[in-house]
Structures are given as structure tokens and as C-alpha cells.
Amino acid sequence: xxxxxxxxxxxxxxxxxxxxxxxxxxxxxxxxxxxxxxxxxxxxxxxxxxxxxxxxxxxxxxxxxxxxxxxxxxxxxxxxxxxxxxxxxxxxxxxxxxxxxxxxxxxxxxxxxxxxxxxxxxxxxxxxxxxxxxxxxxxxxxxxxxxxxxxxxxxxxxxxxxxxxxxxxxxxxxxxxxxxxxxxxxxxxxxxxxxxxxxxxxxxxxxxxxxxxxxxxxxxxxxxxxxxxxxxxxxxxxxxxxxxxxxxxxxxxxxxxxxxxxxxxxxxxxxxxxxxxxxxxxxxxxxxxxxxxxxxxxxxxxxxxxxxxxxxxxxxxxxxxxxxxxxxxxxxxxxxxxxxxxxxxxxxxxxxxxxxxxxxxxxxxxxxxxxxxxxxxxxxxxxxxxxxxxxxxxxxxxxxxxxxxxxxxxxxxxxxxxxxxxxxxxxxxxxxxxxxxxxxxxxxxxxxxxxxxxxxxxxxxxxxxxxxxxxxxxxxxxxxxxxxxxxxxxxxxxxxxxxxxxxxxxxxxxxxxxxxxxxxxxxxxxxxxxxxxxxxxxxxxxxxxxxxxxxxxxxxxxxxxxxxxxxxxxxxxxxxxxxxxxxxxxxxxxxxxxxxxxxxxxxxxxxxxxxxxxxxxxxxxxxxxxxxxxxxxxxxxxxxxxxxxxxxxxxxxxxxxxxxxxxxxxxxxxxxxxxxxxxxxxxxxxxxxxxxxxxxxxxxxxxxxxxxxxxxxxxxxxxxxxxxxxxxxxxxxxxxxxxxxxxxxxxxxxxxxxxxxxxxxxxxxxxxxxxxxxxxxxxxxxxxxxxxxxxxxxxxxxxxxxxxxxxxxxxxxxxxxxxxxxxxxxxxxxxxxxxxxxxxxxxxxxxxxxxxxxxxxxxxxxxxxxxxxxxxxxxxxxx
Numbered sequence: 001x002x003x004x005x006x007x008x009x010x011x012x013x014x015x016x017x018x019x020x021x022x023x024x025x026x027x028x029x030x031x032x033x034x035x036x037x038x039x040x041x042x043x044x045x046x047x048x049x050x051x052x053x054x055x056x057x058x059x060x061x062x063x064x065x066x067x068x069x070x071x072x073x074x075x076x077x078x079x080x081x082x083x084x085x086x087x088x089x090x091x092x093x094x095x096x097x098x099x100x101x102x103x104x105x106x107x108x109x110x111x112x113x114x115x116x117x118x119x120x121x122x123x124x125x126x127x128x129x130x131x132x133x134x135x136x137x138x139x140x141x142x143x144x145x146x147x148x149x150x151x152x153x154x155x156x157x158x159x160x161x162x163x164x165x166x167x168x169x170x171x172x173x174x175x176x177x178x179x180x181x182x183x184x185x186x187x188x189x190x191x192x193x194x195x196x197x198x199x200x201x202x203x204x205x206x207x208x209x210x211x212x213x214x215x216x217x218x219x220x221x222x223x224x225x226x227x228x229x230x231x232x233x234x235x236x237x238x239x240x241x242x243x244x245x246x247x248x249x250x251x252x253x254x255x256x257x258x259x260x261x262x263x264x265x266x267x268x269x270x271x272x273x274x275x276x277x278x279x280x281x282x283x284x285x286x287x288x289x290x291x292x293x294x295x296x297x298x299x300x301x302x303x304x305x306x307x308x309x310x311x312x313x314x315x316x317x318x319x320x321x322x323x324x325x326x327x328x329x330x331x332x333x334x335x336x337x338x339x340x341x342x343x344x345x346x347x348x349x350x351x352x353x354x355x356x357x358x359x360x361x362x363x364x365x366x367x368x369x370x371x372x373x374x375x376x377x378x379x380x381x382x383x384x385x386x387x388x389x390x391x392x393x394x395x396x397x398x399x400x401x402x403x404x405x406x407x408x409x410x411x412x413x414x415x416x417x418x419x420x421x422x423x424x425x426x427x428x429x430x431x432x433x434x435x436x437x438x439x440x441x442x443x444x445x446x447x448x449x450x451x452x453x454x455x456x457x458x459x460x461x462x463x464x465x466x467x468x469x470x471x472x473x474x475x476x477x478x479x480x481x482x483x484x485x486x487x488x489x490x491x492x493x494x495x496x497x498x499x500x501x502x503x504x505x506x507x508x509x510x511x512x513x514x515x516x517x518x519x520x521x522x523x524x525x526x527x528x529x530x531x532x533x534x535x536x537x538x539x540x541x542x543x544x545x546x547x548x549x550x551x552x553x554x555x556x557x558x559x560x561x562x563x564x565x566x567x568x569x570x571x572x573x574x575x576x577x578x579x580x581x582x583x584x585x586x587x588x589x590x591x592x593x594x595x596x597x598x599x600x601x602x603x604x605x606x607x608x609x610x611x612x613x614x615x616x617x618x619x620x621x622x623x624x625x626x627x628x629x630x631x632x633x634x635x636x637x638x639x640x641x642x643x644x645x646x647x648x649x650x651x652x653x654x655x656x657x658x659x660x661x662x663x664x665x666x667x668x669x670x671x672x673x674x675x676x677x678x679x680x681x682x683x684x685x686x687x688x689x690x691x692x693x694x695x696x697x698x699x700x701x702x703x704x705x706x707x708x709x710x711x712x713x714x715x716x717x718x719x720x721x722x723x724x725x726x727x728x729x730x731x732x733x734x735x736x737x738x739x740x741x742x743x744x745x746x747x748x749x750x751x752x753x754x755x756x757x758x759x760x761x762x763x764x765x766x767x768x769x770x771x772x773x774x775x776x777x778x779x780x781x782x783x784x785x786x787x788x789x790x791x792x793x794x795x796x797x798x799x800x801x802x803x804x805x806x807x808x809x810x811x812x813x814x815x816x817x818x819x820x821x822x823x824x825x826x827x828x829x830x831x832x833x834x835x836x837x838x839x840x841x842x843x844x845x846x847x848x849x850x851x852x853x854x855x856x857x858x859x860x861x862x863x864x865x866x867x868x869x870x871x872x873x874x875x876x877x878x879x
Contacts, residue, residue, distance in 0.1 A: 005121045005256070006051040007114045009132035010058040010102065014038050014091060016133045017154050018084045023723070026277035028407055028615045029793055034087045035094060036278060041131075041154050042098070043284050049129055054261040055117060056095055056102040057110035058088075065107050066243050073243060075189045078732070081722035086785040090276070097268040101259040108250050111136060115246035118145050120256065131157065136180065136188075136244055141165060141173040152553050171205055178211045181241035190243050191236040195229045211241050274409045283435060300424050304346040304451035306443070310359040316342045319363075320372040320395075320458035322413070323382045324450050326438055329623060330378045331385075331492070331606045336440055337447065339454030346455045348447035355386045367391035372461050374398055374413055374453075376482065377611065380489035397457055399481045400464040402612035403473050407775060411612055413453040420460060425452045472771050476805075480770060481611065484808050487815050487827070488609045488619075495604035496626075496643050496828050498594065499874075503642040507591040510583055510635065517580045524573040531580060534559045545571055582633055590629060590639055597624050604646070609830070616797055617772050617804040619830055627831045631879075640876035645838040653825070653844070654878035655851045655869040656834035659684055660803045661716045667861040668769070668798055671748025678863035685709040691745030692738060711738050715749065716799050718792030753795050760794035768801035769859070770809075806865070807833060810858040817854050821846065836875060844871060 017037025024033040045051075066073045095102045105113055114130055114137065121128040122144045130137055133150040141147045141160050148157040162173055171179060182201040184192020196204075204221075208214045214221075215234060221227045230237070266285050273282050307314070322339035338349040338360075354360045363369055364383060372395035373379045383390045401411045408419070414427045431449045432438050440446060468474040522528050525544070529536040538557030541547045547570050551558035561581070567574045598605055610620040621627045630636035645652055662684055666674035677687040689700045689708035707728055714724050724735035743750040757779070760766050765775045774797045778786040811830060818825055825839030825847060835855070839847055852867040859865070872878045 003053060003121070003124070003126040004049060004051045005053040005117065005126050005128045005259075006045060006049050006055075006261075007117055007128065007130045008042075008045070008054075008056045009110050009114060009130070009134060009137065010056040010091070011110050012133040013041060013131065013150065013154065014087065015084070016150055017041070018081075018087070020154055023083060023726070026275075029718075029796075030090070030276070030789065031083045031087055032090070032276050032278075034084055035091050035276065036281075037154050038091055039094060039278065039281060041150075042100075043281065045131065051129075051261050053121075053126075053256055053259045054100050055113070055259045056100060057113035057117075058102060058104040059110050060104040060106045060108065063107065064109055065247075066109075069242055070190075070239060072189055076186070077189070082720045082785070082788055083722060086789040089783050089786055094269075094272055094276075097272050098264040100261060100264075101254070103252070103254055105250060105252060108247065112247040112250040113252060115140055115248040116250040116252050117256075117259075119248040121145070124256075135176065136185075136246065138165060139173050139176040139244075139246060140248075152555050156555075170202055175205050175209065177241055177245050178205050178209075178214075180244040181211045181237050182214070184240055185244065188243070190240045191233070192240050193229050193233045193237050195225060200226065211237055299426070299452075302346065302424075302448065302452055302455065304348060304448065304455075306348045306350070306447050308350070308353055310349065310353065310357040312359055312363075314340065314345070314347060315359075315363050315369065316344065317368070318342060318370045318372075320454050320461070321379065322374055322450055322454045322457060323379050324446075325378070325382060326432055326440065328608070330382050331608070335382055335386075337450055339450040341451070341454040341458045343458070346451040348451050350443070355388065361388055364388050364390045370394045372397070372457055374457060376485040377489040377492070377609070380486060381493050384489075384493045393482075393486070395461050395465070396482055396485060397460070397464065398612050399485060400468060400477060403477050403481065403772070404464065404467055404471070405775065406612075406615045406617075406773070413457055417456045417460065420463065422456060422460070425449075425456055471773060473773065476770050476772055480805065480808055480812065483812050483815075485611060487811055488611060491827055491829070492606055492608060494646075494826060494828065495599070495602065495606040497602075497604050497646040498598050499642045499644050500595070500598055500603055503591060503595055503598075503639075506635075506638060506642065507587065507595075510587045510591060513635070514580060514583055514587065517576055517583070521573060521576050521580065524571075524576065531577070532584075537577075541567075541571075541573070545573065547571055547574075582630075583635060586630065586633070586635055586639070590636070594624060594639070594642070605643075607829070614804075615774050616800040617768065617808070618800065618832075619804070619808075621829075621831075626829055637879070638876060640879060641874045643875035644873065647838070647840075650838050650840050651844065651871050651873060652875050652878040653837040653839055653847050653851065653869065653871040654834060654875065655837075655855060655867050656832075657803075657807065657855065658866040658868055660806065660833050660865065661799050662712055663861060663863045663865060664769075664802045664806070665716060665749065665752075665799050666863045668802065669746070669748045669752035670862070671746045671752070673746055674748065675863055681864075681866075685712060688712050688742065688745070692741045707738065711742050714739070715742060716796060718796040720792075756794050756798065757791050760790070766794050766797050768798055768805050770802070770805040772801050772805060774801065803833070806859050807835075810855045811835065813858050814851065814854045817850055821850065823847075836878070847871070 014034045018034035021033040021037045023031060024036060025031045092102055103113055104110070111134070118128050118130055118140045122142050125144060128145040130140055130145060130147045132147070135149065138147050138160055141162050143162070147160045149160065150156070151158050165171065165173055179198070179201050180190065180192070182193050182196045182204060183198050184190045204214050208217055214230070218227065218230060221230065270282055270285055273285070320341045324336045324339065325333045326336060327333035335351045337351055338354045340347045340349060349360070365388070369392050371390065371393045373393055375398040376393045376396040379393070380390055397413065397416065398411050401408065401416045412428055414425045417423070417425050426449060431441060431445065465474065468477050518531060521531060525540045529540060531537060535556060537559045541559065542549050542557045547567055549557060550563045550566050561578070564574050564578050568578070594605065605624065605626070607621045607626045608623050610622060613620055629639055643652070663678055666678055673691070677684055685705045685708045686697060686700050688711060689704045690697055692708055692711065693704055710724060710727050714727070721732045721736040721739060724738065725732045728735065756766060760776050760779045764777065764779065765773045767773050774793065776790045776794055778790040779794060781787045781790065807830065811827065814835065815827065823839065823843050823846060825837050825843050827835060827837050829836040837847070848869065852869055855867045856865045870878045
């Protein structure tokens with residue numbers, strides 16, 4: 001067979017991916033878990049199947065020709081969560097980038113499209129593979145058609161041929177229709193015959209082969225109740241058979257020629273992967289694009305010099321500077337060379353020449369000499385490692401580009417230059433390679449590339465600053481982001497001291513705890529087994545201990561976290577299992593993970609703060625992520641015991657904003673009840689519980705407050721009824737009622753939401769209190785799901801973004817205040833709404849006075865900002 005046709009059931013696979021993976025989103029806040037899962041599977045399919053023809057089929061809508069037969073067909077299905085709905089258009093865009101055809105047909109289902117193409121492929125003697133999670137499609141299996149069904153989530157598939165079906169299920173592909181006709185299918189609301197399950201249906205079909213034959217021999221069937229049910233529900237059985245039969249002659253308007261698959265273009269796919277944040281999938285893409293790669297052979301000549309000796313006359317007092325490092329890990333990566341450019345010349349300076357030159361050091365440390373850099377924070381840290389303190393930075397291209405369009409993922413100099421119409425530079429990866437293939441080119445090629453970048457940096461500075469001024473963002477850039485970059489650079493370079501011995505002791509303690517829990521689990525189970533193996537754990541829980549089965553997978557019983565949580569009160573083994581898993585993750589991800597990144601010389605951790613990543617303006621932290629240490633478990637909180645002051649007799653001081661986003665919401669929405677609650681220093685979650693549940697303050701229970709808290713923060717983050725129902729473990733109907741009551745209780749919030757959406761439609765973007773922008777191109781989209789996501793983003797970005805701006809400004813104000821007061825205290829970390837400092841003990845009283853004062857007065861809102869603080873011998877003690 002020379003033709004290989006792959007048919008994918010789009011709806012089935014994306015649904016499975018959505019519910020199999022946690023609710024992930026990328027840095028723009030777009031939900032991506034379903035698309036990520038689908039894409040992971042798609043890459044495997046392309047590798048394994050090597051198709052010549054390919055199609056992803058989708059359902060066209062809720063109504064199909066089957067509804068004419070049975071109005072209640074698929075009637076019991078829940079409405080698709082918006083978090084999934086908004087991923088369909090993203091998936092289709094991704095398929096377009098892969099050059100994979102996708103198709104839907106009005107009044108027909110994806111099954112019918114697949115069935116029709118499978119029949120054509122079978123008749124033409126093609127090799128056909130159908131991929132789905134739906135057993136109905138097994139009826140398509142034949143000599144030429146293999147049906148692969150997803151097993152556990154989407155990570156594994158099982159291949160069904162006619163022979164395999166007879167061996168495993170004891171029926172032929174055609175008999176799947178008869179089997180379903182008798183047993184029905186609750187997921188599609190197909191009635192079947194009451195009281196007939198899979199076992200009984202299989203027995204009947206094995207004996208009589210078809211539904212028709214079953215009824216011809218109805219008198220022979222033993223079992224009074226079974227015969228009675230079959231007799232009374234004959235009509236439903238035949239109707240069910242009609243409903244489950246796939247239409248293999250659907251009026252499809254595309255032909256096999258329309259679904260030829262010739263492979264994908266790497267650049268197009270990698271661009272979407274980067275946009276979606278699929279970093280782990282980038283390495284799986286192979287092959288080069290023939291159409292997409294720019295031809296850079298015609299780059300203009302550039303005049304530059306390689307300097308082996310520096311003299312003061314090369315500097316005019318207004319230079320651009322590029323410190324070239326091939327890795328983002330600039331705390332360790334070597335400097336490959338320096339670029340210097342001004343209005344007259346461009347230079348490349350080898351690393352050794354620059355760092356040994358008094359002329360270079362004096363220029364770097366002279367605050368009167370203006371320097372334009374690509375990334376001020378990275379430049380500062382890289383030079384501090386060489387004992388060079390850089391001053392006089394007046395332009396940061398990375399931050400300017402980020403503020404002008406935070407949705408862009410690529411902010412290196414060549415990418416920015418290309419976006420601004422200047423293509424006279426190669427992309428970094430074209431010069432250095434990427435991933436495992438990164439290497440330094442010979443000196444002339446390296447020097448030319450750096451000189452080009454440095455010259456472009458100098459040339460584009462004025463234009464980018466003009467654009468910031470046009471957008472009313474120059475103040476945000478100059479007064480907030482630029483000074484903060486230098487403060488963050490100092491914080492990163494300073495690092496946080498880690499008590500390695502304490503961290504190792506915690507690892508030993510955790511191992512002992514895990515061993516104890518393991519023994520308890522074995523005792524409760526009555527035998528030893530592999531706790532981490534669902535195949536071994538499932539039978540222990542659901543057969544030996546006879547616990548109620550919540551969910552089954554294709555391979556057996558589900559032992560996922562959500563299943564175990566539902567069983568917590570059924571047996572004392574369950575809390576032990578949940579704790580075992582949580583502690584295991586703490587051990588591997590945090591104890592062992594942190595020990596790997598401790599600097600061996602200083603015993604410090606130097607995290608990197610991403611200042612130009614999130615669309616809301618929030619800082620994030622990587623290598624390691626110190627903003628994400630789990631603190632719900634006591635053992636997780638204890639990890640912070642290992643973070644201690646760098647100097648003996650010093651303390652850790654932690655200050656954090658109380659409910660800053662809800663306070664920002666009260667201010668922006670001008671809601672009288674919210675403002676009143678904060679002005680009277682009332683617990684806002686209690687107040688919301690009173691409003692939502694219509695009860696007095698003394699009647700509020702802990703659970704009511706917890707639910708009110710989820711609604712409060714859900715509103716801030718643009719949560720849907722589905723999202724709220726998942727977090728509170730309630731029905732979507734109850735969740736919607738909560739949200740509706742909330743908006744009735746706080747009419748100012750409702751008005752704000754309506755007005756901000758209209759403003760976004762008018763302008764195409766929303767802004768924070770400090771004029772940070774987030775562009776929303778989909779706010780007027782005709783696609784409901786894209787538009788809905790953009791509307792939610794419009795509502796929550798001004799709140800989250802303004803809170804982020806306030807914390808950033810507080811960091812700048814506090815930094816200045818510490819200098820003004822001549823204190824030795826210094827900031828070490830920013831963790832969401834919290835600032836962590838280290839300081840001498842004799843400065844505690846001063847810090848208790850100035851830290852909350854500075855943070856609470858950094859901006860003036862219609863409600864007071866409130867800061868709580870603690871201090872102690874470690875970060876743990878300060879919290």
C-alpha cells in the first residue's frame with residue numbers, strides 16, 4: 001500500500017486532552033492544556049504513522065440528522081466549558097500551521113466524516129488509521145482500517161483490527177453497532193434496552209450475531225426479566241442501532257486530493273509553539289522550512305573594527321552596548337564579547353580585552369556617559385560578575401519592546417529590528433544555532449553579528465522612545481520599569497543564602513516520613529506493592545479494600561488525585577496515599593531541585609526575575625522559581641527554613657500586601673460597598689459571604705467564607721462558572737448562581753465589567769492605572785470563544801496589572817528609602833504581593849516603621865492599602 005491515510009476524531013481527542021491535563025495557560029492567560037495534549041499526540045502520530053493523507057474531523061454543531069430520529073440524542077451532555085471552547089480555534093490555527101486539513105459538515109458528526117473517508121480508503125486498498133477515544137468508531141475496523149483508541153488519558157493508544165476485536169471483545173467490528181443497540185450509551189443518551197449491560201449484550205450478540213436475529217429468537221432467551229425488557233423495549237433497541245450506525249456515505253465536499261499531507265514548515269509551527277508557551281515541544285520539531293527562512297545573503301556591508309586595545313577617544317559619551325552571552329543563564333554563562341556603537345563607529349571588543357581595560361571600566365562606571373543597552377538587568381549582573389559596576393544606563397531596548405507589545409514572545413535585537421522593518425541582521429539562532437547545537441562562530445563572524453546588533457540598538461532607540469511617548473507609556477518605562485530593572489539586577493546578583501545542611505536534613509527527614517507512610521500504607525493494604533503504580537494500586541483499593549469505583553480508564557481503575565480526594569472519608573489509606581504523593585513531589589522537585597541550583601562557592605541561590613514576560617506586568621521567577629514553593633503543607637512551608645540571612649546576627653523581614661487585587665478592583669470599579677468594606681477594615685470575604693448568602697455576619701461559617709473567597713478572587717481572574725465549580729467542587733449551576741449573586745451585590749463591579757469591555761472594543765486595548773497596555777485583537781472577533789476570552793482578559797488585566805505596577809513602584813520607593821535612611825537592609829526577593837529583605841537586627845524597629853509606610857503610600861487609591869509584616873531567623877520564621 002503506497003497511500004497512508006490518518007483520520008483523527010478532533011472533538012474526542014481535544015475533550016480527552018482537556019480533562020486529562022490540568023488547566024494550563026500561557027503567559028498571555030490563554031488556556032492551552034487541551035491544545036497541548038492534542039499536539040503532543042499529533043507529533044507522535046506524525047512520527048509513527050508517516051501519513052501521505054491526513055484529516056482531523058470536527059462536529060459542526062449540536063444538531064445532527066440523528067436528532068430527527070431521536071430528539072433527546074446527546075441530550076444529557078453538559079455544556080462545553082468555556083476554558084475548552086476557546087481552545088478550538090487555537091487548535092485549528094495550529095493544524096493550519098502543520099498543513100493538516102480539518103473539516104466539519106453541517107448536520108453530520110465527526111464520526112460520519114471519518115466513516116466516509118475510511119470507507120473510501122478501504123475501497124481503494126489504502127492503509128487507513130482512525131484515532132479516537134470513542135468506541136463507536138470500532139465499527140469501521142476492517143482489513144485495511146485500524147482503529148486506535150486512546151487508553152490512559154491521551155498518552156497511550158490501543159490498536160483494534162478485526163482479529164484483535166474478536167480476541168479481546170468476542171465480537172466483530174460490524175457487531176459493535178448491535179452491541180451498542182442493546183446496551184445503549186449513556187454518554188450519547190442512547191437508550192438501548194434497560195437492564196442489558198455489556199456482558200449480557202456480548203453474550204446475546206455472540207449467540208445470535210445481530211439485533212434482528214435476537215428478536216427472531218426472542219422465545220429462546222432464558223431469564224424472565226431479560227426477555228420482558230427486550231420485548232418491551234424493542235423499538236428503542238432498533239432506534240439505538242440506527243443512532244449508533246456511522247453514515248459512511250456522508251455528502252462530503254472534499255476529496256482525498258484535498259487532504260494530502262506533505263509535512264509542515266518548522267518556522268510556522270515553532271512560532272505558534274513559542275506563542276502558546278509549548279517550550280517542551282519545540283525540541284521535537286525536526287526539519288527545516290524551505291519557504292519560511294529569510295534569505296539573508298544580501299545583508300548590507302557594515303563597517304566595524306575589532307579592538308585589541310582601548311583608548312578613551314572611542315567613547316563619545318553616548319554609546320550602545322551589547323554584552324553577548326549565548327545562554328539566558330547569565331549568572332553562570334561566559335561573556336563571548338562586547339559590542340560598542342555610536343553615531344560614528346561600531347566596534348567588537350573581545351571579552352578579555354574589555355574586562356582588563358581601565359578605559360572600559362572607567363567608561364562603564366561613569367554615570368555621565370549615556371549607555372543604551374538591550375537588557376539592563378542582564379548587563380548589570382554580567383558586569384558585576386567581572387567586578388565592574390555599570391552606571392548611566394538611559395535606554396533598555398528589551399523593556400521598551402515589551403511595553404510596546406507585551407504579547408510578543410521574541411524581544412531579542414534581530415526580532416525587534418525585523419518587526420520594525422530593518423532586516424539587515426541575522427537572527428541569533430542562524431548565527432549561533434539553538435538547543436544542543438549552539439556554538440560560537442569564528443571571531444570575524446561573531447564580531448560582525450554583534451556589531452550589527454549594537455548598531456541597530458543605537459539606531460532604533462529614538463524611534464522606540466517616540467512610540468512609548470505616543471502611547472503615554474514613557475513615564476511607565478522611565479520611572480518604573482527602568483529603575484526596577486537595576487534593582488532586580490542587584491537583588492539577583494546578591495542572591496539568597498541557603499542553609500545547605502538544613503535543606504539536606506529536610507531531605508533526610510522527608511525520606512524518613514515517606515518510609516513511615518509507606519509502611520502504614522502496606523499495613524493498611526495488608527501487603528507490599530508499588531505505591532506509584534496505578535496498575536498495582538487500583539486492585540488494592542477497589543478490589544481488596546472494596547472502595548467505591550469513581551472512574552475507570554482503559555487500563556483499569558483511575559487512581560488520579562481527584563479520585564482519591566473523593567474517597568478521603570472512605571478509608572484511612574486514602575489520606576496516607578495523598579500525603580505520600582505530595583511529600584514525594586516536595587522531595588524531588590523542591591529539596592533535590594533547590595540543592596542542584598545552589599552556587600557551590602557562595603551557598604547562594606541566584607534566581608532570575610522575568611521582567612518582560614507576562615502580559616499583566618507581573619514579575620515571574622525562574623532557575624529556580626522561588627515564587628512557587630508550595631506552602632499549603634507544613635513540610636512545604638518548612639523548606640523556607642533553609643533560606644537565611646547572608647550575615648550572622650541578621651534577620652529576614654517579610655512584608656506583603658493584604659488583598660491588593662481586591663482593593664484595586666474596589667478603586668477601579670468605584671463600587672460603594674467594596675470601598676466601604678475596605679475603608680472600615682472589614683474582612684472582605686466575610687462581607688462577600690454576607691452578600692452572596694444573604695445572612696448576617698454572625699451566621700457566616702468557615703465554608704461560606706471559603707466559597708466567598710473563591711468567588712472574590714475568581715472575579716479578579718475572570719473565572720467562569722466551570723472554573724469556579726472545579727475549585728469549589730460544586731455544580732456549574734451553583735457556581736453560576738454564586739457569580740450572579742456577587743454581581744447583584746456589587747453593582748459597581750458589574751458596571752465596570754460592562755464599560756471596560758466597551759472601552760476595549762473602542763480602543764483595541766486596556767490599560768492599568770500606570771498606563772501599561774494589553775492589546776486585545778480578538779475583542780471584536782466574530783468567533784464567540786475568542787471574543788469571550790478577550791472580554792474576560794479586558795476585565796481582569798487592569799486589576800492584575802495595576803496590582804503588579806503598585807508592587808513594582810513600592811520596590812523602587814523602598815530601595816530609595818533604605819538608601820536615604822543609610823540602612824544596611826536590602827531586598828532579596830519579590831514573591832507575588834510580598835517583599836523579602838535581610839537586615840541587621842538593630843534595624844528591625846526602623847524597618848517596622850518604614851517598610852509598611854512606604855508600601856502603603858506608594859500610590860493613593862480610594863481605599864487604603866494594607867501591609868502585614870513579620871521577621872525572624874529565616875524566611876520561614878518571617879512568615
